Amino acid sequence: MKRVTFGWSFFVTLCLVIFMSVPVWGRTIKIGVIGPMNFVQGKGHWNGAIMAAEEINARGGVQVGKEKMNIELVKADSNEFLSMTDATNAMERLMTQDKVDFVVGGFRTEAVLPMQDIAMDYKKIFIGCGAATKSICDRVAENYSRYKYWFRGTPFNERYLVATSFAHLGLAGATIKKELNVPVKCAIVGEKATWVEGMIKAAEATIPKMGFELVGVWRPSAVATDVTAELSAIQKSGANLIFTIFSSSVGITFARQAGELKIPAAQVGINVEAQKDGFWEATKGMGNYVFTMNTYARGIEVNEMTKPFVETYIKRFGEVPTYTADTYSAISYGLVPSIEAVGSLDADKIVAHMENREYMVPSGKVKYQKDAQGRPTHDLTWGPGYLTSLGVQWQDGKLVAVWPNKWKASPTAPEVTYKGMVPLKLPPWMKK
Amino acid sequence: MVAAGLYLKRFYTVVRGEVLVLPSRVIVALFFLVLLGMPLISQNPYLIRVIVLTSIFAILAASWDLLSGFTGQMNFGHALFFGVGAYASAMLNVHLHIPPWGSVPLGAAAAVLTGLIVGIPCLRLKHTYLALTTMAFPIILMGIVFALPDITGGELGISGLQRISNSLIVNYYVYVGIMLVLCTIMWKITDSHTGIIFHAIREDELAVKASGINTTRYKLMAFCLSGFFAGIAGGLYAHYMRIAGPSTLEVSMSFTVVIWAVFGGIATIYGPVAAVFILFPLLEFVRFWPEYRMLIFAVVVLLILLYMPEGLIPWVRDKIEKECPRCKIRNVATRKTCRICTAVLD
Structure with a gap:
């Protein structure tokens, strides 16, 4: 009896081992997702990649030559x-221990x-999905044979981020002129952080060229809990437009106190805190009419892919995707179609295919750039018809998109408006 | 042939009489052997990367111990020397195209100069005041780095440095070899006449002064020596990572060095080295549980410091060895009498 029991146990165990090993027999495409996983940026990387992998695997995998993977x-x-x-170390581990075929992610340039x-x-x-520094892509042009395996997935580079901010300022300035019939007086408020320096310099040079009067620059701490002194000075300067450059918690403080004091100026620029769903609650509704750059927003359709992506993401993870969740686009629309087209996992063949493609993603159209000398940089093209990002504004508890709305990059450029746009609103207390 | 035989016999006698008599020496010999023989067992690039980085940080932790552990000059801004070494090497390599063999020592020289610059004003300060002042220097340097982005690369740092070697194994032996040599030199310094004075300054500076010793000179020397070794570590790090960025100057870098040294046991040199070789790979080992990596690290450090306040290595050493109450020679813990003077061991 003992022998029979042992024999059966051995047989059952063997069957189980074989059964559980079946998926290992089929070759898989290993994609490393690297990012600061304990922070919101890394969570975005991972969530986007999960969504892409689940969708692709649900439809049977990737066709690589004659094989489905x-x-x-x-x-x-x-x-x-x-x-x-x-x-x-994490990257080395992905390469040598996990032996991944591709990598997506990364955030801090250093x-x-x-x-x-x-x-x-x-x-x-x-495929980088976080760092906006241009020099990362310049390496591709300078040493193509070594760096050609790098592509920027998101966001577009820092120069275009600045250009987009100025387009937002232009919209707000035009609205002020039209509705209030007063000259635009602009204040710059940037948190004390290194990444802000370049933007402030660019803003100081550009704002007068836009026909606005520059009334001053204020630099509160990135974690300031009181900015009433700065707000009083801004109010005294007569500013009716505030160009904000915030990535930290001061974004909440500034918006809340400006709302409480009813500072008669529109806040436009970058306010990372205002991109989050919790901003309204964090400012107790005082962040009404705050305008910031963003990649996605509820109800906005840059193209037919945007709505399904945003809605599925919200359903799955309970929040609007951040730009690092574009690992989804990098895998689903960047890598996979190129793998299927070349029918191989050969990196050189995929690079040659990918760099010449133009393809749609939920945030616009991807086209990889070449520099002035015609060398590929694998950087993203910005502008009408390609990637533009969004300008979003808090309007009575809802984060709605207000830009691009009949936006023209130049007098001869085509007009750009995405489905679901609403007009920009100025705070009512500006009109008194 | 006969001469070789004689040398071998002498070597065996030395090993038997000097190394095999004490477990701590056996452990150190094994440490050297394992490190030098590791590529013969495995050439896994990830493992080699972890050991190389561990070696670089071991030099840094030992250099902190040389200054703060032995001389008692509590430095909470050790990242300054590391960062200066890294940035100077990077600038020399990228802007002036000086190869690593020149840029790393010159970077270390820059760190020595920094040691002097920092050391002179710090001579007037002691204890908490000194610790807080030293903490400010890397922050000041970081401000300078951000203020001169054309030279220092600003927030992005200086990237594209030349590697010491393109061969994995050559790189390994260069970094591990430098670590073993530099840590041995630091240990010999602390065991020398100068080291005894460093020790004495920490215990009672007034008594040292009363003995006619110029303590100012020795304290400055400690700053410069520590700066030199930390600068070498910084230069090696920059060439290995191929970038020198503001993270080399971060406060967290300074505090990590202190944690390593305290964990291993200060005023020992080998303690901080051992601590880095335990804690740095431990952090890599617990990658399977990413959410709790730092928590596990913190719990391990806290438990060790709670139960072994002198540090892990002195605690282990006291368990496996005993000091003779008469001649102060160390003996294996199982001995009943001293191996030199035959006095009864407690």
């Missing part, structure tokens, strides 16, 4: 906000640069 994601915590060495070097050492395609 499923996507297998490998999560790598770069911890790049706290440790550069952690970030590079970490992305060495991570890019590691991926290039192993000739693996790395």
Whole structure:
């Protein structure tokens, strides 16, 4: 009896092992998702990648030549906000231990640069989904044979971020002139952080050229809990437009106190806190009429892919996707179609195919750029018909999109309006 | 042939008489052997990367111990020397095209100069005041880095540095070899006449002064020596990572060094080295549980410091070895009498 029991147990165990091993027999495409996984940016990377992998695997996987392959994601915590060495070790681990075929993610430029070097050492395609620094893509043009495996997935580079902000300022300025019939007086308020320096310099040079009067620059701490002094000074200066450049908690403080004091000026620019669903609650409704740049918004259709992506994401993760969730686009519309087109996982063949493609993603159309000398940079094209991002405004508890709404990049450029746009509203207390 | 035989016999006698008599020496010998022989067992690039980075940080932690552990000059801004070494090497390599063999020592020289610049005003300060003042220096340097983006690369740092070698194994032996040599030199310094004076300054500076020793000179020397070794670590780090960025100057870098040194046991040199070789790979090992990595790290450090306040390595050493009450020579813990003077061991 004992022998029979042992024999049966052995047989059942063997069957179980074989059954559980079946998926291992089929080759999978391993995609490393690297990012600061304990922070909102890394969570966006991972959520976007999960959505892409689940959708692709549900429809049977990726057709690679004659073979169907499923996507297998490998999560790598770069911890790049706290440790550069952690970030590079995570990338090395993806390359040598997990042996991934492709990588998406990365956020902080100082970490992305060495991570890019590691991926290039192993000739693996790395699609960056976070760092906006232009120099990362300049490397592709300068040393194509080494850096050609790098592509920017999101966002468009810093120069275009600045250009978009000025387009937003232009819209707000025009609205002030039209509705109030007064000259535009603009104040710049940027948190004390290095990334703001360049934007302030550019704004100081550009705002007078836009026909606005520049009344001053204010630099509160990135974590300030009281900005009433700055707000009083801005009010005294006569500003009716405030160009905000905030990525930290001061964005909440500034919006809340400006709302409480009813500062008669429109806040336009970058306010990362205002991009989040919790902003209305955090400012107790005082952040009404705050305008910021964003990638996605509820109810906006940049193209036919936007709504399904945003709605599925909200349903799955309970929030509007941030731009780092564009790992979804990088995998679903960047990598996979190119793999299927070349019928191979050969990085060189995929690069050659990808860099010449133009394809739609939920936030617009991707086209990889070439520099002035015609060298590929694998940077994203910005502008009408391509990627533009959105300008969103809080209007009575709802984050609605107000830009691009009949926007023309130049007098001869085509007009751009996305479905679901509403007009920009000025705070009613500006009209008194 | 006969001469070789004689040398071998002498080597065996030395090993038997000097190394095998104490467990701590056996452990150190094994540490050297394992590190030098590791590529013969595995050439896994990830493993090699972890050991190389561990070696760089071991130099940094030992250099902190040389200054703060031995001389008692509590430095909470050790990232300054590391960052200066990294940035100077990077600038020399990228802007002036000086190869790593020149840029790393010159970067270390810049860190020595920084040690002097920092050391002179800090001579007037002691204890908490000194610790807080030193903490400010890397922050000041970071401000300078951001103020001169054309030279320092600003927020992005200086990237595209030349590698020391393109071969994985050559790189490994260069970094590990430099670590073993530099840490041995630091240990020999602390064991020398100068080291004894460093020690004495920490215990009772007034008594050292009363003995006619110029403590100012020795304290400055400690700042410069520590700066030199930390600068070498910074230069090596920059060339390995191929970037020197503001993260090399971050406050967290300074505090991590202190945690390593305290965990391993201060005023030992080998303690901080061992601590880095335990804690840095531990953080990599717990990657399977990413959400709790830092928590596990913190719990391990807290438990060790709670139960072993002198640090892990002195605690282990006290368990496996005993000091002779008469001649102060260390003996293996299982011995009943001293191996030198035969006095009874407690």
